[in-house]
Amino acid sequence: MLPDSPAPLAPEAPAPEAPNARRPLLVALATTVLVTALSYLTPKDHAGTAVGLVFLAVTWWLVLRADEHVIRAHGLSLGGLLEPLPLDRRRLLRDAATALLWVLVLALIIFPPFWIGFKLFWRLKMPFVFRALTSPWNEISGHFLAVALPEEAFFRGYLQTRLDAAWPPRWRVLGADLGPGLLVASAIFAIGHFLTVPSPDRLAVFFPSLVFGWLRARTGGIGAGVVFHALCNLFSATLQRGYGLT
Template sequence: MLPDPPAPFETPEPPPAPGLGAESPAPAAPAAPVPEAPNARRPLLVALATTILVTALSYLAPKDHAGTAVGLAFLAVTWWLVLRADEHVIRAHGLSLGGLLEPLPLDRRRLLRDAAVASLWVLLLAAIIFPPFWIGFKLFWRVKMPFVLRGFASPWNEISGHFLAVALPEEAFFRGYLQTRLDAAWAPRWRVFGADLGPGVVVSSAIFAIGHFLTVPSVDRLAVFFPSLVFGWLRARTGGVGAGVVFHALCNIFSATLQRGYGFSR
């Protein structure tokens, strides 16, 4: 059985309310949820059990539905550990999504504000990272042919799949639950471009990469360690996983577009 969700820990000040991408003022939150006795063993054991579960599902589920099964497993684990708790626990794990996932009436102004700020972060990172990634893609694969833009066979299925079946579940578990709990055990100690990072972002990214390798045994899959560091930085910088979800999905879509455009896939 999975462990019970974390109980709120008591502090004299309420925590900030992370939304889709940035900190938002939270209404009267009396306590900030963190582990009562921070210890890295528990989240690491949860990560091990979850990795075994999703790896098994990736091989046992029907091929056309394996990705969806894995995504649902990540969401189910995150719900059990975090999302079934109160709004204070959800906010502390960066899983509010502008209030969408909190058990409170939706504040539309907060939702729109957080969505706008998250979008700005995503656009900024895309402008910085995508051009050199494109160049690196061509150099690594020694591409000689010109790029030809080719659309997805089923755009809605492809795009919604990247957002809802891949990016959201993975960010919710790895950056929302795992990185948060590891940061509670191993306090952040490095200031990187405005974000406080610690061993938690490195360890969660390593587990993220190993999980990708186990589901599809190819050394290339381990390369997701590096974008995972960026997703972890976004989690720490914005206080929520929303911007990371959008950027994660766009990274996958951009990579798939390059593969199609250079004839590596259809």
């Protein structure tokens, strides 16, 4: 009697595909092309809003329509505001207070030397004269909701997170684990600003983008980056008005 034939081995399950930078880079390219076109085709008064809506729509499609685990992994919870769960007020207040503390510390460190550099760059000799906003609510809400939130959600929430998954962080900087994803996301951020308004000084946003990205890595979310981003824009606009540059 012949021995039983050995049972065929079950095929091994395929290994999970490693994260790859191709998809987020293609998404960034397509989104940059779209917002650049909109910035020229949309009436000037509405171009910024249109661009911000595109960033939010792309981020919603790729991240925010998923469950709370995916949203948290991308740092987009905002204290639970953007999660499909009942709101925990204690968590919201705790996260908001933490974000504001980070913003206060960074503003005290960065804004004074930025002011000095601003004067040197523009070779300003006249004194600064504070000029109040003509439409405070419109300008402040615009910088927070139409600029800082959409850009941080897309560039730091989606893009930097996906690039970090593909190119793991390798440097420890002031408590934050950073990698090539921060540099690439910041470069794309700067190129996008240049394409919408083709002036070389627009490329300088690469440097504050590094700070926004560091905040994303250090705090685990985009909340502090949104507030600091908006305050940086408002501070820069205040200096321009105060020195008569606008």
